[in-house]
Amino acid sequence: MHPPLAPHQHQSCIKYIQALEECHRSGFFNKYFGGCNDLKLKLNECLRAERIARRDENRAKARAKRAKIREIWKEMEEPPMDEAPTA
Template sequence: MHTDLSAHLHTPACNKLIEELQACHKNNGFGKFLGVCNSIDDKVVKCLKKERIARSAANRAKARERQAKYKEQLLQGEAN
């Protein structure tokens, strides 16, 4: 099961793979259950994982900046 595959949530590279997977599923009605589209699906999973890892790293960096800012404000407040 994949996360939401809406185009606005993903990079152009992942969107291309998602479109290929959806086309494969559409063109292989029964074959999709037999693994015809598994190679494309594996590529989609890897791309989505790469996006998730990058998004997590960006969120951690933002959190560190925010925590440093609040800590600085707290220390300035104690000094006054």
């Protein structure tokens, strides 16, 4: 099962989307008896690669955001430099 195949959401897979839709329009037998399976597999591979790239990008953004938050917390926890620590 794949996500909705809106062309504007899957620019890198548009040629596979169009080919699969054309195959499905070409007739009942192609659609229901496996005539379009090769195109569907290629589309699934493309969508998977797209999803993995999006996941990796989101992971990198999240790590950068967490690092920034850690730095902010570290700055908040450190005493100011102009005050001398009391012993």
